[in-house]
Amino acid sequence: MNDSAPHRTTPPGWPQGVPGPEAPGWQEAAVGWLLDQCPPDYRGYDAWRRHPLALAWIAARHVEGEVSVMREAYRHARVELGPHLPPEALPEILGVLEREGLRLRATARAAALVHAAFTGEHFVPRL
Template sequence: MPPAHSPGWEDRAVAWLLDHCPPDYRTYGAWRRHPLALAWLADRHLDGQVSAMRQAYREVRVELGDDLPATALAEVIEQLEREGLRLVAAKRAAGLVLEALRGTVFVPRL
C-alpha cells in the first residue's frame, strides 16, 4: 500500500481493507464511498477474528484432542498460531489505516 496521504492511497486502502473483510462486504457501496467507515468496520471485524482465534487456540486440545491423532493436533495448533499472528498484524495495520483516514500524519522515525 502506498504511504498515507499520497495520491491514490485511499483507493488502495479500500481494496486492502475489503480483502480483510467477508466477501459480501464488496457488495455494499457505502463502504467504498466512505473509506473511514470501512476501516472502522474492518478493525472491528479483525478484532472479532483475533478473539475467535485465541479462543480456538485455548480450546483445541480439549475439544479435538480425543478426535485427532497427536500429529494432526500438533499441525492444527501450529496453524492456529500462524493464523493468529497474521490476524494480529492485520488488526494493527487496519488500525493504522483507520488513524490515517482520520487525518493522522505519520512521521518516519530514525
Template sequence: MFDPERRARHGPPGWPQQVPPPGAEDWQPRAVAWLLDQAPPEYRGYPPVRHHPLLLVWLVAHHVDAQQEAVRRATGTARRDLSAHLPPETAPQVFAVLDAEQLRLRRLARSVDLLRQAMTGRRFVPRL
C-alpha cells in the same frame, strides 16, 4: 538500519505494502481496495461501505477483532474439541496453525489501525 526514504515510500512499520503511504497520490482508493480484500466478500455489495472509507476501516477492525477472539477460543478448546477426532501427533500441527493465524491477525490489526489513523488525519513522522 533506519531508512527515511523507505518510510516515505511505504509508510510506518506495519503499513500495508500494497497501499501507498498517506498523502501519496491515490493512497485512499488503494487503501479501500486493500481493506475490501481483508473484509468478508459481502462487504463489496454494500454501497455505503465502498463509498465511506472510515466506515469500511471501522467494520474491518471489528471483523479482525472477532477473528482474533475466535482463534483465542479455538486455542483454548482445541484439545478438548479435537482429541477424540484427530490422532495425538497432530496436536503440534493444530497449535502451529493457530499460532501462525494469531500472528497474521495481529499484523493485520496493526495495519488496519494504521489506516484508520491515517484516515482520521494522523500524520506519521519518521523518527530516528
C-alpha cells in the same frame, strides 16, 4: 540526491501494496485492501466505498473479532479436538492456529493504521 524532496514513510505494519497516506490515490488502494479483509459480501454495499473511514472502522473491528476467535480456538483446541484427532495432528493444528493468529494480529495492526490515516492522523517516525 535531492534533500528538498519529501521523505515518504509508512509506519511499521502498514499494509503491503497500499501506498503511504501521503501518496496520491492511496485511499483507493486502501479501500481495496480493507475490503479484502472483510467478508466478501461487504463488496456489495456501495456505502463502504463512499465512506472509506467507516469501512476502515468496521474492517478493524472485523479483524479484531477474528483475532479473538483465533485465540479462543487455540485455548480450546487441545480439550475439544485432542480426543478426536490422531496424536500427530494436534501439534500441527495448534501450529496452524498460532501462525494464523500472528497473521491476523499483523492485519489488525495494519487495519488500525489505515483507520488512523483516514481520520487524519500523521505518522511521525521515531528514532
